[in-house]
Amino acid sequence: MTTTAMTSMLLEVRDITRRFGGLTAVDAVSLAIAPGELVSVIGPNGAGKSTLFNLITGLDTPDAGRVTFDGRDITGTRPERLAALGVARTFQHGRVFGNLSVLDNVLVGAHARLRATRPGWPVFGAVREVLSALVGSPALRREDTALRAEAREIIAGFGERLLPRIDHPTHSLSYANRRRVEIARALALHPRILLLDEPTAGMNETETAEMLVLIQQLKARGLTILLIEHKLDLVMRLSDRVIVLDNGTKIAEGLPRDVRNHPRVIEAYLGHRNVGGAQAVAATAA
Numbered sequence: 001m002t003t004t005a006m007t008s009m010l011l012e013v014r015d016i017t018r019r020f021g022g023l024t025a026v027d028a029v030s031l032a033i034a035p036g037e038l039v040s041v042i043g044p045n046g047a048g049k050s051t052l053f054n055l056i057t058g059l060d061t062p063d064a065g066r067v068t069f070d071g072r073d074i075t076g077t078r079p080e081r082l083a084a085l086g087v088a089r090t091f092q093h094g095r096v097f098g099n100l101s102v103l104d105n106v107l108v109g110a111h112a113r114l115r116a117t118r119p120g121w122p123v124f125g126a127v128r129e130v131l132s133a134l135v136g137s138p139a140l141r142r143e144d145t146a147l148r149a150e151a152r153e154i155i156a157g158f159g160e161r162l163l164p165r166i167d168h169p170t171h172s173l174s175y176a177n178r179r180r181v182e183i184a185r186a187l188a189l190h191p192r193i194l195l196l197d198e199p200t201a202g203m204n205e206t207e208t209a210e211m212l213v214l215i216q217q218l219k220a221r222g223l224t225i226l227l228i229e230h231k232l233d234l235v236m237r238l239s240d241r242v243i244v245l246d247n248g249t250k251i252a253e254g255l256p257r258d259v260r261n262h263p264r265v266i267e268a269y270l271g272h273r274n275v276g277g278a279q280a281v282a283a284t285a286a
């Protein structure tokens with residue numbers, strides 16, 4: 001890759017490594033994503049995909065290697081700081097605030113964005129909120145109304161799945177809906193890159209098809225997306241490029257159709273016949 005091509009990348013991961021005792025979960029993995037690209041990371045269970053996400057998003061620190069976002073070294077940077085820079089993620093098993101409503105979960109994302117863009121906001125913001133409650137500042141009321149309208153709009157992006165439940169506590173929602181709330185909250189951060197860890201896990205065919213459309217819409221809006229996904233038909237339809245991990249190392253990278261037919265990919269999946277998507281790759285590649 002030329003220097004010009006490298007500098008135009010939004011996210012770059014160089015030779016990143018993470019060891020857990022004797023196990024090297026991620027072994028000198030490199031990748032780069034250009035603005036607006038959708039890149040998927042696939043691989044059998046235990047390949048190192050979630051660990052790689054944790055290293056990129058500051059939940060874990062690499063033993064070696066570097067992560068650069070928009071030219072800035074973000075290796076080991078804390079998740080809150082990364083959110084301020086525009087790096088948002090969702091989790092494999094979904095993480096929402098169960099006792100908060102759908103709307104409030106999304107407002108948490110919007111407020112995190114405001115805090116990030118306004119130095120001193122956590123303290124000053126709390127004071128302002130108390131003052132606002134006491135004297136009802138019109139400016140704060142306007143801001144609150146605008147945030148709520150935006151959160152509602154993001155929620156409406158999920159069709160009728162979330163809107164009728166906007167005031168329900170998220171613990172009362174289905175698993176698939178909680179996953180949607182998590183994505184909505186990430187979108188409220190106005191991310192420049194969104195990392196989605198198995199967004200369709202636990203979803204049926206209809207729900208998976210809806211998620212496909214949603215991700216296509218996000219991509220069409222120009223959002224850069226890094227996706228971990230076991231459902232390979234989804235990966236093949238969505239991705240500009242696919243990266244394949246096995247035992248912590250990158251064994252293939254390229255266009256979806258090329259990766260699907262790559263001998264090492266077929267071998268890796270055939271070696272893990274009992275995992276999600278394995279048969280799909282083997283069958284498609286055969």
Ligand SMILES: Nc1ncnc2c1ncn2[C@@H]1O[C@H](COP(=O)(O)OP(=O)(O)OP(=O)(O)O)[C@@H](O)[C@H]1O
Nearest residue numbers: 020023025043044045046047048049050051052092
């Ligand atoms: N905190 C940890 N401590 C010890 N080992 C870990 C830790 N996190 C992950 N591992 C190990 O690292 C390897 C990679 O795990 P990881 O969860 O990244 O794989 P994955 O590709 O995301 O798998 P899956 O598709 O099942 O989610 C596995 O062998 C896992 O057991």
